[in-house]
Amino acid sequence: MTTAPAREPAQRKGRPRDERIDTEITSAALEELSEGGFERFTVEAVAARAGVAKTTVYRRFPTREDLVLGALLRLNDDLPAPPPPGPVRERLIAVLQAVRSRATNSSRGRLLMQSVGEGLHSPELAEMVHARVLAPRRQVLRDVIADGIASGELRSDLDPDALIPVLVGPMFYLGAWKCVASAPKVSVEAIVDTVLVGLLPLRP
Amino acid sequence: MTTAPAREPAQRKGRPRDERIDTEITSAALEELSEGGFERFTVEAVAARAGVAKTTVYRRFPTREDLVLGALLRLNDDLPAPPPPGPVRERLIAVLQAVRSRATNSSRGRLLMQSVGEGLHSPELAEMVHARVLAPRRQVLRDVIADGIASGELRSDLDPDALIPVLVGPMFYLGAWKCVASAPKVSVEAIVDTVLVGLLPLRP
DNA sequence: CTGTTGCGAAACGCAACCGTAGCGCAAAGT
DNA sequence: ACTTTGCGCTACGGTTGCGTTTCGCAACAG
Incomplete structure (x- = not known):
């Protein structure tokens, strides 16, 4: 409402998010889920496998469940x-x-x-x-x-x-x-x- | 090997185990598994639901996995x-x-x-x-x-x-x-x- | 009666994991 | 330049839950 919010800003100010990291995280999460199942799925293991700080994961997926959903969305990649x-x-x-x-x-x-x-x-x-x-x-x-x-x-x-x-x-x-x-x-x-x-x- | 081990002693000395507690535990475990799934399954919740001390559960099922298996065995009750x-x-x-x-x-x-x-x-x-x-x-x-x-x-x-x-x-x-x-x-x-x-x- | 085992209650050590916070630096906007 | 945000790193608080231990009492065998 200030000037022109733009429909898809997704990047207003500051450093933009690295989109490659998004796929790194979801890929790692998908692999973790596939290998260990839901029971053994942990955010820290995903971050480690993705070679990413845990903070970075939590910035995109506020909670563990969100990360699970985000990973499952990539099931139809193949x-x-x-x-x-x-x-x-x-x-x-x-x-x-x-x-x-x-x-x-x-x-x-x-x-x-x-x-x-x-x-x-x-x-x-x-x-x-x-x-x-x-x-x-x-x-x-x-x-x-x-x-x-x-x-x-x-x-x-x-x-x-x-x-x-x-x-x-x-x-x-x-x-x-x-x-x-x-x-x-x-x-x-x-x-x-x-x-x-x-x-x-x-x-x- | 001492005298005559007896094939099915199951009760050599001391107070015998209450068999009703066995079914109480497995029933409670089955209900917990049904309601919460494997991910949310905990030994303590089973003990609480069965109205039994956690020690009593661990005496029969040394580990969580054993308890799961013991509960699933009762799936064909019905x-x-x-x-x-x-x-x-x-x-x-x-x-x-x-x-x-x-x-x-x-x-x-x-x-x-x-x-x-x-x-x-x-x-x-x-x-x-x-x-x-x-x-x-x-x-x-x-x-x-x-x-x-x-x-x-x-x-x-x-x-x-x-x-x-x-x-x-x-x-x-x-x-x-x-x-x-x-x-x-x-x-x-x-x-x-x-x-x-x-x-x-x-x-x- | 004596020894052995079952049961409950309570607490403990321990490890894992969730989610957060602070620091330093990098990468973009204005 | 200044500001804002992304990222990594490290550490922390808090919770949960496993499995164990201790103590007191009850039940059963010989």
Whole structure:
């Protein structure tokens, strides 16, 4: 109101913030979360890993929870590329295999799974993860399903939204037992084929 | 080696342990875990809730982790009853609806989901939860599937183990978003029907 | 009765971690 | 020039929670 506040000043006076440090901090926080989980997550470890003073962290993220949220926002940095055109079966397998490998191999995938569990105790976290991280990923699968319906490869009376849990759920289920020796091994292809064909007999 | 060690002394000399206190402690620990999650779980809160001295807790569970494991062992106290005979579709819906309600409504179900996430950082915990808690529950579903195959209601070339992720996975997926307002709502019946019929067209 | 163990109460040492403050210097504005 | 802000470093206060110890009393075995 003084002269012209400018909509995006973000830097009025004094030394501007180093934006590279922002990414350094969130990257370090993301790695810390991935390796140790929420329980062992500490601000000091993040600062140390980022090679940054603790003060600098607290200037951007006033509290530990803010830092967690800021880190989780970077979970979709490695968004999977949409699968190339082709038969629906192959496209579904491609998408779901990406989901599966993310839910197991990569440390970020494990973190995503943990975030779901932690979100049950923190609505704010749950809403953020859902809106900013998972919604974009679901869109990819939705598109594949819609394409399949449009091309006649899938039943025309299917509801894409209802299919998401059917297809993605098993990937999470498999990913959860990746580290358990006694867990059964099931391939993504087998699951996709099972869902495509259905369980009922009398099939040509 | 002295005289005759006796295989199950469990009480050689002195005052015997009050077994009711064991269940008091594990119950309290289970409730604490369900309400606050692993991150906020403390031994002192468990002792307070159980109305027991902290010393008494530490006598049975030497460390915090042991107490966690001891509490999780009681997760299958409320095992669901196997569904009554009937059409496979209805039996599947019954079993999966139980899974779903456990994964959302009950605080224990949410804890189970969190245990999966936490198990990714603790192999011991993961193995225990899988062997002692989840394996018994899967058996119920396996039986329903096997019955369906035997009665000819399901395809004879199905692998029951491969079906478990297909059916249970979506329940976990739905349960995870129970608390997220923007999540899509899908009924268990719709999922079962989708999986039963399959996604391909050309169906009579 | 004597010895041994279980239980509760209270306090302790100890370590970790959150969040803050002071100092010195660097990097931008006016 | 002067001022304002960012950054690192160091240290601090305060809290929390783990795991232990001590003491007094209760319960059970021989």
